[in-house]
Amino acid sequence: MKIGIIGLGTVGEGVLKILALENKNIKLKSGADLEVKYACDLNIDREFSFDFDKAILTQDYKKILSDPEIDIVVELIGGETIAKNIIMEALNNKKHVITANKALVAKYGPEIISAAKDNCSLFLYEAAVGGGIPIITPMIENLIANQITEIRGIMNGTSNYILTKMKEDKLDFEEALHLAAEMGYAEADPSYDVDGIDAGHKIAILSSLAYGGYINFSEVYLQGIRDISLVDIFEAEKLGFSIKLIASSKINEDKLVEISAEPILLKNEKLLSNVNDVYNAIEVTGSYTGKTLFYGKGAGMEPTASAVISDIVKIATDSVINSNFFFDTKSHLETVDTNKLKHEFYIRTSKDFDLEASALELYEEIDNYYIIIAENISRNELDETFANVKEKLIIKII
């Protein structure tokens, strides 16, 4: 199998490195005979920390897409424009494509996957969700006898790191974000991580694989963690909860999907509450297995590269279980409007809120805020109730 890697950023370099170091072991274990014919990046004159034949380096990705010897194109440049063009052209040239690009899969999955099917090519993206954690393969293959009814997890390591540091080291959001950036966990523009977008991409992908249809990403309810303060972390802890950015979806009997990525007050006894730092964990509920949970490093050069390589080996050994059911591009999964659903909520509001006039009960006053726990109420109702207050934070409780 001849492979072209396009994009030698963190993950791309990881794939190149592991294939250089482990090629013989991978062949011994799987029989797969892998050869990286091209490794493409704009910046190829730099130093690499491992040995490989530099002749494979190129700046011209078109050479890879047009070379009839190339079986697998690994797209790791990220972004949504050139990356998408590369993937579409590779598929239309009858090549298999592997990516770790969750934004692309979540937003353009139906179009890309249709092109893959039309060309009898495979399009795999194990690394797009959960980094090094095995999740797509086990969810598809090991749970194949099950109807999957619910998926829930911590799918963004950066925001989990920030929430962990806020809780453990009493840092406020800005300080914790700054620390995350220093540690290399947060990008210059952290909005994908802290606004729930990245976790939203991932739950959209998993749901599209699980429920026999596809999720329109714009229908995922998103709420970020920017407005969470130390007061909230402290109040949650007093109540026996942790605040976690949880991506989740469930499908009801009418095939309607409730899907979101949002901060949640989660009971401390729950396993997900104990997932800290940059770790991810994803819980999948199957009709026969019940809940299974997958935990590990959700990002990083080597874990993510390891997942990319598992996709390469699956293609090389012809062992992909594939059908129109998974990410079914012909069947749009309808979603429910989460704003209308009644839940229990934690609310912190500034004191200009007219508590007396409302039917809500005060749980506590702290600093300049009222803390309110409201049951059996919808976001729409809450938004109306708190429409005119200066400051408010509303977080779901489970």
Place this chain on the structure above:
Amino acid sequence: MKIGIIGLGTVGEGVLKILALENKNIKLKSGADLEVKYACDLNIDREFSFDFDKAILTQDYKKILSDPEIDIVVELIGGETIAKNIIMEALNNKKHVITANKALVAKYGPEIISAAKDNCSLFLYEAAVGGGIPIITPMIENLIANQITEIRGIMNGTSNYILTKMKEDKLDFEEALHLAAEMGYAEADPSYDVDGIDAGHKIAILSSLAYGGYINFSEVYLQGIRDISLVDIFEAEKLGFSIKLIASSKINEDKLVEISAEPILLKNEKLLSNVNDVYNAIEVTGSYTGKTLFYGKGAGMEPTASAVISDIVKIATDSVINSNFFFDTKSHLETVDTNKLKHEFYIRTSKDFDLEASALELYEEIDNYYIIIAENISRNELDETFANVKEKLIIKII
């Protein structure tokens, strides 16, 4: 694909039931066309809670083994004599074989797997470890780029239930065992569960798959949980630990394996400490992924049957990654004598122990016992030190 199920106990009936109910869904998802041609048991005149063509029932397993139309034999009768004969004969008749029989795989793996290779048949046993938890497939396929260096987990639900009930409800061992039996979790003879044998089987299997060789089951260090008292649970808690029956192995640079199934004092912050009741969790350390953890129901009709069916579908879709590396029958993995290794230990000893004469320091006196925490010492040294005391319990601390 024509399937013969032999043994309609809990798991066998589960497989028959799920295949009856989900056949169309499985075909839709995987393309696998599955037909149960025979379902064999001695007791076939009973009621079943689901509909299927009763004509497939038979009491004669030999009919299955000799029918040239049968592609896959699913052995679910358990035990080690007839079950082994059935498996060997099925393989020698060029049939693929699937089992959930961990004792058989752990003890006779090399012989059975050699027969499978000689006959170009597949022998799969995802359900033998972790019940419904995906573990063998992800460990082999998703982590294929990694050297696996360590495996650790709670692999026996019954003993975990007993230890959980002791801690949470302050039951002593006998009471908790009795409750486990009432709940249907413990067998009439609970020794496989509470003496570490079952967990030992499972860690032997996973290690044989992970390290490129096979473990001789008799070399697994086994210690059960019968001698653990409420005093120990209480003392562990005071120290910030939980006591869990942990099956673990790790391989060092000289390819020597340290392998055991034994109670361990585990820090409460560790995820495995928070795995309670009949749940299992298995942590696999890969050279690139770091630690990944798999959690779920380790037993029960439906979860285990779900795992058996995932093996059936893998065979039917020809998507098994297979090689001599996994459970290599030609390479015996040498083990280290765990009795010689220095660790930290929790010791509870009766007061006839001559504390003054020893170099050990008392941590606490409670009831009629000394509690001692000893560092950097081996089991051999401890056994010598405590050779003549009336009562002692020694548990490793991690």
